[in-house]
Amino acid sequence: MDLTSDQDKVFVQDIREGQNVDSPFLLEEIKLGQTKNGRPYVSLKLKDRTGRIEARVWDQAENFYENFKDGDIAQITGSGESYQGQVQLKIIQAKQPEKPDNLDQGLFQPASPFNPEEMYTELLEFIDGIGDPHLKGLLLDIFSDQDIAAKFKKAPAAKRFHHAYLSGLLEHTLSVVRAASFTARLYPRLNQDLLLAGAMIHDLGKINEFELDKNGDYTTEGRLLGHMMLGLEIVQAKIGEQPDFPADLARILKHLIISHHGEYEFGSPKKPKILEALVLYYLDEMDAKINGIGGFIERHAVEDTGWTDYNRLMDRFFYRPDLEELLEASDISEDEREESSNSRRRPERDPNQMSFLEDD
Ligand SMILES: [Fe+2]
Numbered sequence: 488m489d490l491t492s493d494q495d496k497v498f499v500q501d502i503r504e505g506q507n508v509d510s511p512f513l514l515e516e517i518k519l520g521q522t523k524n525g526r527p528y529v530s531l532k533l534k535d536r537t538g539r540i541e542a543r544v545w546d547q548a549e550n551f552y553e554n555f556k557d558g559d560i561a562q563i564t565g566s567g568e569s570y571q572g573q574v575q576l577k578i579i580q581a582k583q584p585e586k587p588d589n590l591d592q593g594l595f596q597p598a599s600p601f602n603p604e605e606m607y608t609e610l611l612e613f614i615d616g617i618g619d620p621h622l623k624g625l626l627l628d629i630f631s632d633q634d635i636a637a638k639f640k641k642a643p644a645a646k647r648f649h650h651a652y653l654s655g656l657l658e659h660t661l662s663v664v665r666a667a668s669f670t671a672r673l674y675p676r677l678n679q680d681l682l683l684a685g686a687m688i689h690d691l692g693k694i695n696e697f698e699l700d701k702n703g704d705y706t707t708e709g710r711l712l713g714h715m716m717l718g719l720e721i722v723q724a725k726i727g728e729q730p731d732f733p734a735d736l737a738r739i740l741k742h743l744i745i746s747h748h749g750e751y752e753f754g755s756p757k758k759p760k761i762l763e764a765l766v767l768y769y770l771d772e773m774d775a776k777i778n779g780i781g782g783f784i785e786r787h788a789v790e791d792t793g794w795t796d797y798n799r800l801m802d803r804f805f806y807r808p809d810l811e812e813l814l815e816a817s818d819i820s821e822d823e824r825e826e827s828s829n830s831r832r833r834p835e836r837d838p839n840q841m842s843f844l845e846d847d
């Protein structure tokens with residue numbers, strides 16, 4: 488089996504009752520159970536980038552249980568069945584994939600909608616625009632390191648709340664860098680080079696915080712040290728390789744990393760003590776929230792109410808008014824709206840760079 492394209496894959500979101508399925512899936516939460524009659528069965532979840540579906544193995548359940556573990560990818564043959572109003576898959580046969588290395592991880596894990604190579608190129612262009620030779624040299628050294636680059640293009644930014652998908656770290660970092668570049672131009676008292684450098688490296692430790700080849704779980708060092716300490720280690724080592732890197736600048740850079748969560752209760756060992764560190768915290772927080780809450784609102788809309796399910800992390804329900812409808816309801820035509828906004832003499836804006844600031 489040589490699966491490199493979407494065409495050969497049956498996706499979880501498309502499985503219906505009565506449908507025969509023959510496709511690879513990632514296995515999760517494999518448990519061996521017993522029916523009331525004492526017959527063994529296996530319950531598990533099948534996962535791909537479109538979601539998860541419950542599955543059961545009724546025949547040779549113990550055999551299945553011995554051969555597969557959580558995080559494995561298996562070629563699954565089965566059929567969709569309805570159980571308590573939900574579709575689940577009855578597994579008839581499960582095989583190890585013939586060429587597991589040829590399987591495209593992007594089929595099983597959700598991934599950023601943006602191309603990682605293009606994002607990385609844009610990140611390198613921002614480094615090119617940095618004026619300070621020490622910062623520029625250090626950033627080039629970090630981001631042209633093959634090992635770092637490969638991990639940075641792949642890592643998620645988080646396990647759950649925001650950018651929790653392949654290349655999410657790169658998407659989030661680039662977003663914060665763009666916002667930093669724009670913000671530094673808005674507020675000339677900010678040092679653009681320092682803010683950009685902080686934006687680029689603030690979450691660097693995340694390349695070692697998650698298992699990138701398995702199902703994206705935390706690594707042991709991720710659990711024990713966290714991404715700020717892990718990032719600090721990488722940056723410290725790279726600074727050591729630079730000729731004459733100013734000690735003061737090194738301290739400030741490290742401060743940007745370890746203060747970027749802003750408050751002690753958000754896991755920051757130090758609160759931001761220079762203006763660029765404070766701004767980095769706000770931009771990071773803003774980007775994470777726009778992605779996390781925006782995604783939540785899309786996925787958890789309760790039909791016909793305009794409201795979402797309850798969001799535990801943010802301790803509230805979110806409301807999404809139909810803004811298109813509301814705006815159309817006003818009598819202003821598109822042309823008039825354009826005219827009235829021009830008459831307010833707004834500066835020319837690049838929509839890609841503005842969007843981060845529009846939500847508030
Ligand atoms: Fe962070």
Ligand SMILES: [Fe+2]
Nearest residue numbers: 659689690771
């Ligand atoms: Fe971040």
